Amino acid sequence: xxxxxxxxxxxxxxxxxxxxxxxxxxxxxxxxxxxxxxxxxxxxxxxxxxxxxxxxxxxxxxxxxxxxxxxxxxxxxxxxxxxxxxxxxxxxxxxxxxxxxxxxxxxxxxxxxxxxxxxxxxxxxxxxxxxxxxxxxxxxxxxxxxxxxxxxxxxxxxxx
Amino acid sequence: xxxxxxxxxxxxxxxxxxxxxxxxxxxxxxxxxxxxxxxxxxxxxxxxxxxxxxxxxxxxxxxxxxxxxxxxxxxxxxxxxxxxxxxxxxxxxxxxxxxxxxxxxxxxxxxxxxxxxxxxxxxxxxxxxxxxxxxxxxxxxxxxxxxxxxxxxxxxxxxxxxxxxxxxxxxxxxxxxxxxxxxxxxxxxxxxxxxxxxxxxxxxxxxxxxxxxxxxxxxxxxxxxxxxxxxxxxxxxxxxxxxxxxxxxxxxxxxxxxxxxxxxxxxxxxxxxxxxxxxxxxxxxxxxxxxxxxxxxxxxxxxxxxxxxxxxxxxxxxxxxxxxxxxxxxxxxxxxxxxxxxxxxxxxxxxxxxxxxxxxxxxxxxxxxxxxxxxxxxxxxxxxxxxxxxxxxxxxxxxxxxxxxxxxxxxxxxxxxxxxxxxxxxxxxxxxxxxxxxxxxxxxxxxxxxxxxxxxxxxxxxxxxxxxxxxxxxxxxxxxxxxxxxxxxxxxxxxxxxxxxxxxxxxxxxxxxxxxxxxxxxxxxxxxxxxxxxxxxxxxxxxxxxxxxxxxxxxxxxxxxxxxxxxxxxxxxxxxxxxxxxxxxxxxxxxxxxxxxxxxxxxxxxxxxxxxxxxxxxxxxxxxxxxxxxxxxxxxxxxxxxxxxxxxxxxxxxxxxxxxxxxxxxxxxxxxxxxxxxxxxxxxxxxxxxxxxxxxxxxxxxxxxxxxxxxxxxxxxxxxxxxxxxxxxxxxxxxxxxxxxxxxxxxxxxxxxxxxxxxxxxxxxxxxxxxxxxxxxxxxxxxxxxxxx
Ligand code: SF4
Ligand code: SF4
Ligand code: SF4
Ligand code: FES
Ligand code: FES
Numbered sequence: 001x002x003x004x005x006x007x008x009x010x011x012x013x014x015x016x017x018x019x020x021x022x023x024x025x026x027x028x029x030x031x032x033x034x035x036x037x038x039x040x041x042x043x044x045x046x047x048x049x050x051x052x053x054x055x056x057x058x059x060x061x062x063x064x065x066x067x068x069x070x071x072x073x074x075x076x077x078x079x080x081x082x083x084x085x086x087x088x089x090x091x092x093x094x095x096x097x098x099x100x101x102x103x104x105x106x107x108x109x110x111x112x113x114x115x116x117x118x119x120x121x122x123x124x125x126x127x128x129x130x131x132x133x134x135x136x137x138x139x140x141x142x143x144x145x146x147x148x149x150x151x152x153x154x155x156x157x158x159x160x
Numbered sequence: 161x162x163x164x165x166x167x168x169x170x171x172x173x174x175x176x177x178x179x180x181x182x183x184x185x186x187x188x189x190x191x192x193x194x195x196x197x198x199x200x201x202x203x204x205x206x207x208x209x210x211x212x213x214x215x216x217x218x219x220x221x222x223x224x225x226x227x228x229x230x231x232x233x234x235x236x237x238x239x240x241x242x243x244x245x246x247x248x249x250x251x252x253x254x255x256x257x258x259x260x261x262x263x264x265x266x267x268x269x270x271x272x273x274x275x276x277x278x279x280x281x282x283x284x285x286x287x288x289x290x291x292x293x294x295x296x297x298x299x300x301x302x303x304x305x306x307x308x309x310x311x312x313x314x315x316x317x318x319x320x321x322x323x324x325x326x327x328x329x330x331x332x333x334x335x336x337x338x339x340x341x342x343x344x345x346x347x348x349x350x351x352x353x354x355x356x357x358x359x360x361x362x363x364x365x366x367x368x369x370x371x372x373x374x375x376x377x378x379x380x381x382x383x384x385x386x387x388x389x390x391x392x393x394x395x396x397x398x399x400x401x402x403x404x405x406x407x408x409x410x411x412x413x414x415x416x417x418x419x420x421x422x423x424x425x426x427x428x429x430x431x432x433x434x435x436x437x438x439x440x441x442x443x444x445x446x447x448x449x450x451x452x453x454x455x456x457x458x459x460x461x462x463x464x465x466x467x468x469x470x471x472x473x474x475x476x477x478x479x480x481x482x483x484x485x486x487x488x489x490x491x492x493x494x495x496x497x498x499x500x501x502x503x504x505x506x507x508x509x510x511x512x513x514x515x516x517x518x519x520x521x522x523x524x525x526x527x528x529x530x531x532x533x534x535x536x537x538x539x540x541x542x543x544x545x546x547x548x549x550x551x552x553x554x555x556x557x558x559x560x561x562x563x564x565x566x567x568x569x570x571x572x573x574x575x576x577x578x579x580x581x582x583x584x585x586x587x588x589x590x591x592x593x594x595x596x597x598x599x600x601x602x603x604x605x606x607x608x609x610x611x612x613x614x615x616x617x618x619x620x621x622x623x624x625x626x627x628x629x630x631x632x633x634x635x636x637x638x639x640x641x642x643x644x645x646x647x648x649x650x651x652x653x654x655x656x657x658x659x660x661x662x663x664x665x666x667x668x669x670x671x672x673x674x675x676x677x678x679x680x681x682x683x684x685x686x687x688x689x690x691x692x693x694x695x696x697x698x699x700x701x702x703x704x705x706x707x708x709x710x711x712x713x714x715x716x717x718x719x720x721x722x723x724x725x726x727x728x729x730x731x732x733x734x735x736x737x738x739x740x741x742x743x744x745x746x747x748x749x750x751x752x753x754x755x756x757x758x759x760x761x762x763x764x765x766x767x768x769x770x771x772x773x774x775x776x777x778x779x780x781x782x783x784x785x786x787x788x789x790x791x792x793x794x795x796x797x798x799x800x801x802x803x804x805x806x807x808x809x810x811x812x813x814x815x816x817x818x819x820x821x822x823x824x825x826x827x828x829x830x831x832x833x834x835x836x837x838x839x840x841x842x843x844x845x846x847x848x849x850x851x852x853x854x855x856x857x858x859x860x861x862x863x864x865x866x867x868x869x870x871x872x873x874x875x876x877x878x879x880x881x882x883x884x885x886x887x888x889x890x891x892x893x894x895x896x897x898x899x900x901x902x903x904x905x906x907x908x909x910x911x912x913x914x915x916x917x918x919x920x921x922x923x924x925x926x927x928x929x930x931x932x933x934x935x936x937x938x939x940x941x942x943x944x945x946x947x948x949x
Contacts, residue, residue: 041343056328056341063330063339 001046007035011050021051025061029068039070066120074109074116076154078102079133082119085126090143094130095119097144101151114158115151166232175228182210182223185236192236193245193274195364196311197224200425200570201320204312207252209274211244212236220244242278249279255289255334257306265366267379271309297340298351299935300371300433301360308367310336314359321425323565323587326353338367354920355429355936356558361415362425372433372932373413377403385798386418386892388785389431390490390675390778391923393517394537394559395787395894397421398431400779400798407445408800411435411779422537422791422894428558429936430923435779437929438799442761444774445803455762455772460805460813463771468817470754470770471507474730475818480508480710484720484729484753487514487685488736488807489674490926492783492795493882494868495807496676496683497691497875498826499735502811505706506820507733510687510696510714511723515737516913518646518672518788520681522653524693525905527668533660535641535667536896537789541567543641543667545574547634549656550600551645551671554584555919557788560643560671561585576634578603580647591630594621600644601652607631608659639665646671649910672788673916674924675778679786682879682897686908687714692880694903705878707824716912717743724749732756735807736775738763738925743914758807761929774804777926781806783868784889791894792884809866826865827874 003011010031014024028051032043039062048055062068066079080098082091095117099105102115109116125131128140132147139150163174168190175184182192183199195207203225211220215233220241223234235241252271260266292305312329315338319325326341340351360368382401389396397420401413414435416427423431447463448455474482485503487496503512527533540546540563553561565588567573574590577583578600586592595603595617602613606627618624634640642660644653653670660666672678684691690702699709715723717739723729731754740747741764750768757769766772778785782797805813816822876882880901888895916924921937923930 054325054328054341055343056325056339059339059343060328060330064332 001042003032004035007031022053022057025051025053025058026065029058029062033068038072039068041070044070066118072109074114075158076114076134077116077118078151079118079120079123081121081123081125081129081131081133083122083126085122086130089129091130094132094142094144094147097147098151101148114155164228164230164232166228166230166234168234169236177228179228180224181212181221181226181228181232181234184228185223185234190236192223193278194224195270195274195309196313198313198316198362200566201313201316204316207309207311208248209245211241211248213238213241245274245278246280249275250283250285252309253279253283254285255306256309257289257291257304259307262375263304263307263366264369264374265307265363269366270364293347295347295349296371297349298353298355298371299939300355300357300429300932301340301351301353302369302371302374303338303340304367304369305337307365308338309365310338311364312338313362313364314338314368317358317362317425318353320569321562321566322354322356322358323584324353324356326351327359352940355433356427357415357429357432358426361417361427361432370413370433372436373401376412377401382412383409384417385796386421387779387796387798388675388787388793389427390795391430391434391926392428392557392559392918393672393674393677393788394423394557395675395785395789395791395793396423396427396431396559397793397892397894398427398435400435402798408802409798411438411799418892420892422787422793423559423562424541426559426562429920430558430927430930430933433932433936434923434926434930435799436931437760437926438777438779438801440761440929440931442929443801443804444760444762444766444772445801446774448769448772450770455767455769463773464813464817467756467771467814468819471731471733471756471814472818474754475508478730481511481712481714482728482730483507483509484511484715484717484723484732485509485513486717486720486732486734486737486739487512487680487683489515489517489672489677489680490778491676491680491736491807492778492781492868493676493679493683493786493792493875494783494871495735495811496680496685497879498808498811498871500684500691501706502815502825503733504690504702504709506815506818506825508710510710510712511720511729512685512687512714513717513720513912514680514685515674515717515739515742515916516681516908517674517677517916518670518681519649519653519908519910519913520670520672520678521686521689521693521905521908522650523657523668523670524899524902525907526654526657527900528693528902528904529900530661531898531900533657533667534790534896534899535643535669536791536894537563537787538791538894538896539667539789540564540641540643540669542571543567543573543639544571545576545634545637545640547576547578547637547640547642548585549578549604549642549644550580550647551643552579552581552583552585553643553671556645556673556917557671558920560669564588574633574637576630578630591626591633592622593617593627593630594619598647600647601655604648604652604656604659607634608655608662635663637663637666639667641667641669643669643671646673646913646915649913650907669789673918675787676785678788678790679784682786682881682902683875686906687716687719688906690903691875691878692882692902693905694880695906698903701878705874716909718912721745721749724753727752729753734758734765734769735811736760738765740764740768742916742924758810759925760804761925763925773810775810776801776804776806780804781808781868783808784872786897787894790881790897790899792882792889792897793894794889794892806866806868808868808871812865822865826867826870828865828867828870 048058080095106119131140173188185192194210196204205225210223212223213235294304315327318327330339385400389398399418414432446457449458568588577589577592580597606613734757747768755769756771757766758773758775881897884895927933
């Protein structure tokens with residue numbers, strides 16, 4: 001399969017960072033996911049072949065990380081942390097709020113394809129709990145109202 | 161390495177530096193429980209069953225990942241440790257279905273044992289268990305996910321051990337699951353693999369179960385018989401689980417719980433599952449005689465009578481040379497020896513042959529008088545270097561391939577491969593050299609120093625420098641094991657042997673295809689060789705034992721066919737062989753000869769016979785097999801199908817029917833009867849005490865003309881190299897035979913060798929009648945090659 005030139009440049013560079021090819025797997029998966037939207041069977045087969053791995057091994061790794069997905073997601077993936085620090089500071093309420101607002105549950109995607117919702121374990125932002133990650137961006141010290149603003153902004157961006 | 165001293169549970173012990181604490185304890189007789197630790201596989205440290213207290217270390221430590229150090233003080237059984245183990249078991253049982261009453265592993269389950277030793281009698285877990293229906297991953301592999309305790313043994317044995325990498329771990333934490341390599345939505349996920357069943361055997365619980373055995377019986381309802389696999393030439397020890405049934409004794413399971421065999425942990429799909437040909441519905445259970453052109457069921461007496469009369473008539477009228485004999489690659493040494501003897505001393509013919517798959521006579525000829533030049537299967541596991549010329553062990557010699565992989569992985573042995581195809585073992589090779597098909601012999605000559613052949617070997621895959629470098633490396637190796645396939649024959653074998661002699665400590669293995677191909681060869685199933693590669697010209701020793709023998713060289717199989725065409729071959733006696741089907745002999749040619757076939761099935765050859773006798777197979781009789789390396793092992797009777805007979809007995813009965821005094825054929829005592837009482841317990845599972853008593857007193861062997869052990873006595877006396885310890889043999893140990901003591905042998909026409917070309921999922925006639933092999937075969941076209949390291 002073909003990736004963009006940009007992907008190929010980054011992939012080639014990534015290989016130089018590690019002593020063995022297989023080590024480049026996780027960053028490569030992220031690049032591919034960003035480009036294709038998800039890690040399809042085709043992507044998996046291609047990367048397995050490039051990195052000298054079995055497809056099974058690639059799947060094993062994908063299934064381990066919550067940020068990697070084989071299923072199509074919305075344009076923005078809203079990952080709400082409900083681990084200890086966030087839970088104590090209202091993470092679960094935030095999650096409930098998102099569910100209501102977006103009308104989807106854990107791992108659900110809105111009908112317009114704009115948002116996916118996910119409940120996740122600690123995302124390393126405990127000092128500013130409760131925290132939510134949307135794609136690669138962090139949003140911290142949240143309240144329902146703040147989160148509404150943030151989601152509205154994404155909606156605006158996404159429908160422009 | 162020097163030993164270190166440590167104290168375990170107050171006991172002072174020593175262990176080699178660098179050993180794992182769990183192993184050091186084991187050698188000192190202190191058992192440390194474990195799930196994920198498995199000797200020979202990479203360390204996992206996943207289950208934490210093996211925790212022990214080590215002084216000066218803050219927390220409990222895993223004994224399976226800790227190496228011993230000088231002065232270490234360890235407690236393996238303190239309250240703290242027991243409490244930790246109890247907690248681990250409780251955790252494992254948290255989501256375990258506890259369906260032991262219907263689980264295949266019930267009674268042989270490590271989790272049951274651990275719970276019994278360390279577990280809590282109550283559980284704090286009150287949540288709903290996470291259930292998942294059993295999944296079928298292949299014709300032979302089933303997975304019952306809730307039973308899995310995530311020890312990852314299956315993942316490692318498949319990847320590291322088999323180099324198949326078909327199993328993986330997906331997800332994380334409590335949601336971790338074992339997954340097969342072909343991903344598909346949920347219930348359709350499945351395996352595409354070698355179907356060896358290693359993962360099933362190694363699973364400590366009943367999470368992975370076998371299609372052949374699941375839900376059939378309880379482990380304690382079986383008798384377990386350790387015998388030798390009857391498929392390829394490697395000679396794995398397989399333990400057959402046997403149960404009584406209407407028609408005798410049914411084999412319900414094959415596994416390798418007895419790890420004392422040359423195969424250690426290993427069995428391939430055939431050794432583990434392909435015993436099922438035994439119970440195929442087409443199995444012959446009545447003698448058949450051709451009447452009015454049709455094979456018709458008949459009584460044993462009538463059949464023997466007819467064969468005896470006709471053989472005698474033909475021998476007396478046309479001479480023994482009008483009779484041909486074709487032996488088997490799967491009958492025991494005793495049967496092969498007896499057949500050789502019967503042909504020569506009763507039928508008076510040297511027209512004896514078998515389906516040849518390797519040039520053992522050439523090896524014998526080249527090694528005569530040069531002891532210590534052949535390697536055993538065990539040597540392959542420890543040799544510092546291995547050179548493989550031709551063959552594809554992954555498919556044709558699965559155990560050899562396992563030994564090589566294990567040696568490369570654990571001992572960093574160097575593997576050099578010369579082959580005309582990119583065989584899978586190249587993945588373990590230090591150097592892989594590709595030769596043009598048929599040029600293996602040239603490669604040998606090049607190794608031996610003939611540079612003029614270099615040009616003909618060079619290709620895009622292996623250039624000139626690569627060949628020269630390969631030769632340099634091999635020449636520098638000491639104690640290398642050289643295994644070669646049937647690509648090398650006759651003079652080429654001699655050349656290889658002389659090259660091997662130029663290296664320090666090199667040893668050879670000649671690779672033949674069937675379970676007792678080597679035995680057939682050593683017991684003289686050749687027109688010009690007697691047992692022990694004794695040329696018929698120097699038959700002196702045998703004349704003394706066997707009486708008068710024909711001295712003319714006999715006919716090889718193709719020559720017999722020619723003779724039949726010319727109307728000169730009046731009778732053909734075929735045992736456990738299918739020359740019509742396998743060697744492409746025109747059945748019409750044999751239409752004028754009186755053909756007798758002993759087999760399990762109506763093969764193409766049996767189909768044209770005048771008399772067909774229903775034979776027992778190697779799982780239904782006792783005797784010995786010689787594997788392709790020359791390791792002698794005991795074959796033990798496991799199953800039984802009523803109204804079939806071992807070939808041994810049939811040969812004796814035919815001799816008797818010919819009016820021959822059978823005490824001249826099989827030495828046996830007089831006046832004693834074999835039936836000295838009931839020899840099998842009335843209840844299945846009851847030990848065969850009478851037989852045990854007889855064996856202990858060395859009585860049974862001498863009593864009946866049908867007892868192969870009487871012939872083993874004779875083999876040990878007269879066949880060069882077979883004079884090994886009988887006690888060792890009876891104890892179930894393999895013993896390497898010395899081919900150097902053999903006779904002068906004789907160079908054989910190379911074209912008489914016809915490789916079987918079986919792969920992992922085929923096994924000649926046996927494979928055709930094995931449901932498991934067929935279902936596995938239909939399930940896939942080819943085993944995919946994998947990329948993992
Ligand atoms: S049957 Fe053998 S090859 Fe297949 S998954 Fe199990 S261990 Fe791997
Ligand atoms: S299936 Fe068996 S061997 Fe594999 S991880 Fe689970 S318990 Fe261990
Ligand atoms: S490797 Fe050969 S002897 Fe061993 S189990 Fe497989 S077929 Fe049988
Ligand atoms: S607990 Fe939510 S970021 Fe760590
Ligand atoms: S046996 Fe040591 S952690 Fe599993």
